[in-house]
Amino acid sequence: MAKDLAIEPVLPGQFAWLADAPLFIDAAQVEQFYDAVVQPEYEAGSTKLEVTREVAAEIRGKLGVRTEVSPGGLAKWLSKIFNVKVVGKAEVQANAAVDDSDTVVIELHPIKTPQRQLVQLTIHYLVNHSDRLALAANSPESWPSAQDILAVPRALGFIDLAPGTRILPTAAEFDDGSIVPLFLEFNKGKQSKQPDYPEVGTPAQLKEQRKEYWRWFYDNVTATEAMLVIENAAGKHGKISWIDYRVLLSEDGDTVHLHVCPSGKCDTGVVAYNLVKRGHKHGLRIVGTVKSEPDINVLAVYEK
Numbered sequence: 053m054a055k056d057l058a059i060e061p062v063l064p065g066q067f068a069w070l071a072d073a074p075l076f077i078d079a080a081q082v083e084q085f086y087d088a089v090v091q092p093e094y095e096a097g098s099t100k101l102e103v104t105r106e107v108a109a110e111i112r113g114k115l116g117v118r119t120e121v122s123p124g125g126l127a128k129w130l131s132k133i134f135n136v137k138v139v140g141k142a143e144v145q146a147n148a149a150v151d152d153s154d155t156v157v158i159e160l161h162p163i164k165t166p167q168r169q170l171v172q173l174t175i176h177y178l179v180n181h182s183d184r185l186a187l188a189a190n191s192p193e194s195w196p197s198a199q200d201i202l203a204v205p206r207a208l209g210f211i212d213l214a215p216g217t218r219i220l221p222t223a224a225e226f227d228d229g230s231i232v233p234l235f236l237e238f239n240k241g242k243q244s245k246q247p248d249y250p251e252v253g254t255p256a257q258l259k260e261q262r263k264e265y266w267r268w269f270y271d272n273v274t275a276t277e278a279m280l281v282i283e284n285a286a287g288k289h290g291k292i293s294w295i296d297y298r299v300l301l302s303e304d305g306d307t308v309h310l311h312v313c314p315s316g317k318c319d320t321g322v323v324a325y326n327l328v329k330r331g332h333k334h335g336l337r338i339v340g341t342v343k344s345e346p347d348i349n350v351l352a353v354y355e356k
Contacts, residue, residue, distance in 0.1 A: 066115060066187060066210060067178075068133050069337055069354050070171050076322055077352040078313050079166040085341065085351070086169040089205060090160070090176050099160045100139070101179045103127055114182045127156045130178075134171050136160065170339065170352055177208045186342050190214050192306040195346050207342040211308075215335045215356075218300035219310075219328045220269050221282050227290030227316055235298075237281045238273045246272075263305030270300045275332035282324040291316035295323055309347040310338070327353060 090099055103123040112121045127138045139159040158179065160172050177185055186209040188194045196207055213219075221234040239246040247268055250261035286292060297310040314323060327336065334356045340348035 067174055070167075070174060070339070071133055072354055074167065074352040075326055075355050076312070076314070076318060076350070077166050077170070078315075078350065080315070081313065081349065082166040082169050082173070082351050083164075086173050090172060098162070099176075101158045101160065101176065102155055103158060103179055104155045107179055107182075110182045111178060114185060114187075123154065123156045127158060130158065130175060134175065136175060167352075173208065174339075181205055181208075184208060185210065188212075188308075190217060190301050192301055195308065196342060198344060201342055201344050201346060209338070209340050209342040209348055211336075211338040211340070211348065213299065213331065213336045213338065215333060217332060217335060218270055218273070218275065218278075219331050219336075220273060220278055220298045220300060221328065222296045222298055224282070224285065224295035225293040226286065227293065230289045232285050232289065234281050234285060235269075237284075238269065238277065242272055244268070244272055263307075265305070266298060266300060266307050267303065267305035269298070270303050270305065275329050279324045279329040282328065283320055286320040286324070292318075292320065292323060297328075309345055310340075310350055311347065312350045312353075326355065330355065 103126055105123060108121045108123050108126050111117075111126060127136075130136050131138055137159045139157050158175065160175065163169060163172070184203070184205055184207045186196045186200075186207040188196075188209060188211045190213060201207060220238075223231065223233050223235070225231045236246075247265055249265055250258055252258075253261060282292075282295070292314050293316055294311065294313045297312070298307045299310060300307055312323060312327075337354040337356065338348065338350055339352045339354075340350040342348060
């Protein structure tokens, strides 16, 4: 039994914060992705996931856990944190302990709240597609390669952004129909002129030129300025339908793109002060689907 405790320091750091109330969650996108991936057989039925020793070993490898993790140990952790139901075990005697089972079965019941759908999506990926979990941070090396991003099912990303991360709004659509290129606002009052966005060159040349382009923002734009640009635009044009950001991962110009869809349903402070200003000060945890570039369709944002 003691050997299974080795997974507990790892899993909470990666996933347990899903049990928290999110700062932002895209309910429509979570529901659509949940239906596409989990594919519950019936609206009132349940989905069963088998955790075998092979599955437990794959999860252990994905998360970098060095000691052995049994199916029972993993199921117990999921039950403890997310209140999932362990309904049975296979290939063992009726009186065997769950911890000693070669297979345990987790039962997921269809639910409508986006927070719990996101939990079930995570459990589904953890058990059935652990190789499609992208665990990323500020280090560019932690992000999946272009080839990995294109594989199916689409990677589910868990991004842990450290304090000090620059989150730059680039464009947004507002309630009055206006689409505002927010990044152009940062040129005002600057001694150093904002460079033009590179559009011509080979893929390798453009990659380096665009890193140099984003480096200007790292050197010249503060989190407070980024927050105020969003607030000022929302004051003129109304609620935000969608907003895009560039996360400046390093002073070398490495970036990742974020696409957030409030659909006019959250206050400006959520995507301005809390996400940009407070996110810079304390860091953020983001869950989303991973696209090429890399690019994240944001499902939920959690504060630290």
